[in-house]
Amino acid sequence: MKKLDGELPHIQSHYEDFHTIDWQRDIARDRMRHRFIVKRKHNSIVELLKSTHDAWSGWLCVLLVGISAGAVAGVIDIGAGWMKDLKDGLCPAAFYLNREQCCWSSNDTEFEETLWTDHCDQWKTWPELLGLNEKSAVVGSFIVAYFFYILWSLFFVSLAALFVRTFAPYACGSGIPEIKTILSGFIIRGYLGKWTLTIKSLGMMLTVAAGLSLGKEGPLVHCACCIGNIFSYLFPKYGKNEAKKREILSAASAAGVSVAFGAPIGGVLFSLEEVSYYFPLKTLWRSFFCALVAAFVLRSINPFGNEHLVMFYIDYTRPWILFELVPFVMLGVFGGLIGNIFIKANLRWCQHRKYSRLGQYPITEVLVITLITSVLAFPNKFTRMNSSDLIKLLFTPCGIADEIPLCDYPRNFTNVNEHIQIANAGPGVYQSLGLLILALIFKLVITIFTFGIKVPAGLFIPSLAMGAIIGRVVGVTMEQIAYNYPKWWVFQDACSNSGESCMSPGLYAVVGAAAVLGGVTRMTVSLVVIMFELTGSVNFIVPLMTAIMAAKWVGDALGKKGVYDAHIELNGYPFLDNKEEFPHTTIAADAMRPKRSEPPLAVLTQDTMTVDDIDCLLKSTTHNGFPVVVSRESQYLVGFVTRKDLGLALTNAKRTSEVFENSLVLFHGGHVSTNPAPHAPEPIKLRRVVDLAPVTITDQTPMETVIDMFRKLGLRQVLVTHNGRLLGIITKKDILLHLKEFEDLDPESVLFR
Secondary structure (H helix, E strand, O other), X not given: OOEOOOOOOOOOOXXXXXXXXXXXXXXXXXXXXXXXXXXXXOOOHHHHHHHHHHHHHHHHHHHHHHHHHHHHHHHHHHHHHHHHHHOOEEOOOOOOOOHHHHHHOOOOXXXXXXXXXXXXXXXXXXXHHOOOOOOOOHHHHHHHHHHHHHHHHHHHHHHHHHXXXXXXXXXXXXXXXXHHHHHOOEOOOOOOOHHHHHHHHHHHHHHHHOOOOOEOHHHHHHHHHHHHHHHHOOOHHHHOOHHHHHHHHHHHHHHHHHHHHOOHHHHHHHHHHHHOOOOOHHHHHHHHHHHHHHHHHHHHHOOOOOOOOOOOOOOOOOOOXXXXXXXXXXXXXXXXXXXXXXHHHHHHHHHHHHHOHHHHOHHHHHHHHHHHHHHHHOOOHHHHOOHHXXXXXXXXXXXXXXXXXXXXXXXXXXXXXXXHHHHOOHHHHHHHHHHHHHHHHHHHHHHHHHOOOOOEOEOHHHHHHHHHHHHHHHHHHHHHHHHHOOOOHHHOOOOOOOXXXXXXXXXXXXXXXXXHHHHHHOOOHHHHHXXXXXXXXXXXXXXXXXXXXXXXXXXXXXXXXXXXXXXXXXXXXXXXXXXXXXXXXXXXXXXXXXXXXXXXXXXXXXXXXXXXXXXXXHXXXXXXXXXXXXXOOOOEEXXXXXXXXXXXXXXXXXXXXXXXXXXXXXOOOOOOOOOOOOOOOOOEEOHHHOEOOOOEEEOOOEHHHHHHHHHHHOOOEEEEEEOOEEEEEXXXXXXXXXXXXXXXXXXXXXXXX
């Protein structure tokens, strides 16, 4: 008989990396903790203060998250704005000012005009700094500007790629697919850590400034969730409970969209519709508060340099007419088609990158894509400018520069003839439309290869830019038709011969942007709210709803999954979408483990296991838990013990009492059923760690019911029985493998890392 003085190998008190949490268990633990605090709060002032702090800790945590998210977003916006202007020139008087701020410091009375021409006396381009006159040395100035544009782009993106690879590999990409998976109950250690937050924030500034076809809005959601994860550890109520922590992460994701677009209400709806898996009413209130605080902090910083919180403030004076619903629906169809083309092409490229040698050279891929982007983007003024600036230009009623006649009506015209001259400016319009169409093709193709590279890369802004281009082209076309044929019955006498157009191409750009983004992401309600908050206009909700619904219907007809769900599937994350139905008629026995060709299920018996037996079981298996049965012969189910609780209970027993390798371990409250040997050691009673009411189903339960249980209850596993006897177990991984059997995909693609 050998005494055990040592301990089991260290067993962590939290979930293992790349494992699924047990929602029901964590929520039950928090409920018991809360009851204990409430019961003791009347004992003393100290206990009352502890109870008050516990009640307000959630609000305090989201307050800190909102303040930090707003501050981080403001710094990122300011830094990205300065870096992107650095590619074109410098402010010699104060190098830390971007172009717009440099021109503000000027006393130039022509500032309103210089704002559209992107030039003022204080700001110097790189050719001017090298002594070249852009009027006399046109070719030389163009070559120098071209060279510095490419050089700065490669420099910025090289830094971003090196930082990501060296310090935080999880800082690449959008982050929203992983955030959705984490909020569904999956553990990815380090994905929401301090280094990821730091490198992703810095990398966003660098990649946006490099001019790549990407945005910082999706990565801002990732950054906000990193902030939420960091602050949750200041409050044990959330830091030590993974299910409760996800309430803070849901609020943080709402704050991320709030600061990304200046859309606090849209952020809350985005968290509810798109990323959150468990969203009780209390989380809704805290998400709203968190998004509000974040928006207020960002407004205080004022990174956009205007009195508006929104990114693309518009003020359309003309109402839309009923006939315009036809082109709006057409824009929705275009959005669904482009979204589907993008998703399928991007997935194919990502699969090629993942399973070929290309994935071994991530920095080289980033540099090559940056070089191609900068070389092809510079000659076209619409692709040369930053995507956010392009969207702002396309959204405005008369936002294109004076020499580019894409305005729906001129500003401050004194006579009708001047308006007619611009409305009939055919060659200029056709030239600008041609450049816009080329910009659309370029952005669609280059974004396919850009999204997924190993730098921070969002998809919202490129999608909005593509949609805004389509919308502007359709809007200008409609404007020309309305101007030349104002008496058509379809215009319902809204158009006249006064020389004014009854169409707003900027509105078409807004609707087109929403349509393409809806086709790519499949968002609906939250996207409508984000768009009218994004533009500051609530008068065009019906056109937005029409286009977004058309985009979703067309996109779903061609492919059910949005881009984020498609990337979740590509990466093999264990995510059960609660929006999809299971149409097949299978039963629990078809999905449970063990299969006939597999070894029998590892179980614990309630009164015949020894310490040595349990040690061997823990060392030889990696299961998250073990069913407890009466005996191996009867297999009648008693309960379930998690691996973590079993290891900790044995470790504590060895610390507090004499434990031998042949000591019996009892998982019930009674006595030993067999006669113990003389001088046998005292048995160890571990009934307290046994879940005596595990979730069980019969082997004939329809799989549709089983999948709904996993989705709605957040189960980690369910035990399968027949007449009370244990037959097997079904885990979340088994559900996913079972779903893959009905698709034309490799079932082994869904694996934990």
